[in-house]
Amino acid sequence: IAVKFLHDMERPILPQVKNIVAVASGKGGVGKSTVAVNLAVALANSGAKVGLIDADIFGPSIPKMFGAEDIRPTGEKVDGREVINPVEKFGVKFLSVGFFVDAESAIIWRGPMASNALKQLISEGNWGELDYLLIDLPPGTSDIHLTLVQSVPVTGAIIVTTPQDVALADVIRGTSMFQSKSIDVPVLGLVENMAWFTPAELPENKYYIFGKDGGKILADKLGLKLLGQIPIVQSIREGGDAGTPVAANGETVTGMAFTELAKSVK
Ligand code: ADP
Numbered sequence: 001i002a003v004k005f006l007h008d009m010e011r012p013i014l015p016q017v018k019n020i021v022a023v024a025s026g027k028g029g030v031g032k033s034t035v036a037v038n039l040a041v042a043l044a045n046s047g048a049k050v051g052l053i054d055a056d057i058f059g060p061s062i063p064k065m066f067g068a069e070d071i072r073p074t075g076e077k078v079d080g081r082e083v084i085n086p087v088e089k090f091g092v093k094f095l096s097v098g099f100f101v102d103a104e105s106a107i108i109w110r111g112p113m114a115s116n117a118l119k120q121l122i123s124e125g126n127w128g129e130l131d132y133l134l135i136d137l138p139p140g141t142s143d144i145h146l147t148l149v150q151s152v153p154v155t156g157a158i159i160v161t162t163p164q165d166v167a168l169a170d171v172i173r174g175t176s177m178f179q180s181k182s183i184d185v186p187v188l189g190l191v192e193n194m195a196w197f198t199p200a201e202l203p204e205n206k207y208y209i210f211g212k213d214g215g216k217i218l219a220d221k222l223g224l225k226l227l228g229q230i231p232i233v234q235s236i237r238e239g240g241d242a243g244t245p246v247a248a249n250g251e252t253v254t255g256m257a258f259t260e261l262a263k264s265v266k
Pocket of ligand 1: 025027028029030031032033034035061193194230231232233234236237238240241
């Protein structure tokens with residue numbers, strides 16, 4: 001399926017989707033996509049109908065995290081309209097810009113093309129009824145953010161950060177973007193990722209590698225809800241690399257962290 005420009009913006013956008021939730025971060029590498037994937041799986045495990053769009057145009061990682069790099073979504077015509085059937089894994093329907101462009105050409109993509117690709121994934125995705133459509137945005141602030149809020153009614157944004165000072169400064173910038181007059185999307189809360197590290201052989205010990213409670217303190221300061229604290233765990237990284245998100249096993253200690261996160265988002 002080729003990504004083409006979208007003309008048909010007259011149709012009501014996604015009337016069957018109850019909540020459109022943006023997952024954002026001030027900067028890259030804080031675990032935004034990891035949180036988005038595991039939150040989506042945990043929400044699906046709780047009985048919700050969940051979709052996920054990977055709009056991280058410069059580093060689409062969700063196909064890999066779902067073990068779906070070799071799968072391609074199919075296209076079909078429904079009522080005379082072209083639709084893209086999302087790929088479904090772990091109970092989550094998803095589409096990624098990574099299905100349509102390889103990493104090298106993505107880098108030379110210009111803003112408008114990237115924005116159009118996102119619009120197309122939203123409006124032509126055969127999403128059906130959903131309780132949540134999560135959108136994994138690129139880090140920072142970009143045209144993509146503007147396109148999103150202009151194209152669909154976004155219910156709210158979740159901001160992922162690490163406890164580290166530099167990451168937190170970027171969060172303040174990101175939060176004020178969502179809360180600005182032109183964007184005006186409620187920030188549902190912060191997720192503090194990489195909150196501490198616990199070695200397998202010392203399960204009682206917590207090492208605050210990136211500082212202690214940085215996300216919690218910032219949430220208090222900005223009057224935002226702290227939706228959850230996710231520790232650094234080897235299995236989270238391994239699950240991402242292997243394409244089996246830890247949240248798929250909601251009863252494990254690590255999986256539970258995402259089960260709890262899903263509860264506080266609901
Ligand atoms: P972002 O989307 O913010 O760029 P990613 O989700 O791609 O970040 O995560 C960056 C790297 O950190 C990945 O290798 C991922 O597996 C790893 N990672 C993210 N969160 C955790 C965590 N809580 N514990 C262990 N590794 C993590």
